[in-house]
Amino acid sequence: MSRYSKDWNKIACAIKQKADWKCSQCGADFKNKSSRGSCLQVHHWNRIPEDNRPENLVALCNICHLKYHRGGKSNILIGQLSLNL
Ligand SMILES: [Zn+2]
Numbered sequence: 001m002s003r004y005s006k007d008w009n010k011i012a013c014a015i016k017q018k019a020d021w022k023c024s025q026c027g028a029d030f031k032n033k034s035s036r037g038s039c040l041q042v043h044h045w046n047r048i049p050e051d052n053r054p055e056n057l058v059a060l061c062n063i064c065h066l067k068y069h070r071g072g073k074s075n076i077l078i079g080q081l082s083l084n085l
């Protein structure tokens with residue numbers, strides 16, 4: 001947690017707003033959803049929490065986010081594809 005910058009909440013909020021409060025992976029809409037076990041989170045493509053460049057950040061629901069961090073399925077290719085969006 002200490003690796004995250006002080007204004008991380010602000011940064012993450014801006015990313016979510018930019019993503020229109022939708023998971024960029026599955027499209028789950030969190031605009032009108034209260035926390036019902038799922039929430040929108042912000043993921044670092046390169047997994048470096050200090051790297052808060054907008055192109056390194058993506059809004060993911062906690063389910064998709066978990067998938068990225070589990071089993072090593074996330075590779076650089078997926079990240080690069082999304083960076084071009
Ligand atoms: Zn999702």
Ligand SMILES: [Zn+2]
Pocket residue numbers: 042043044065068069
């Ligand atoms: Zn992540």
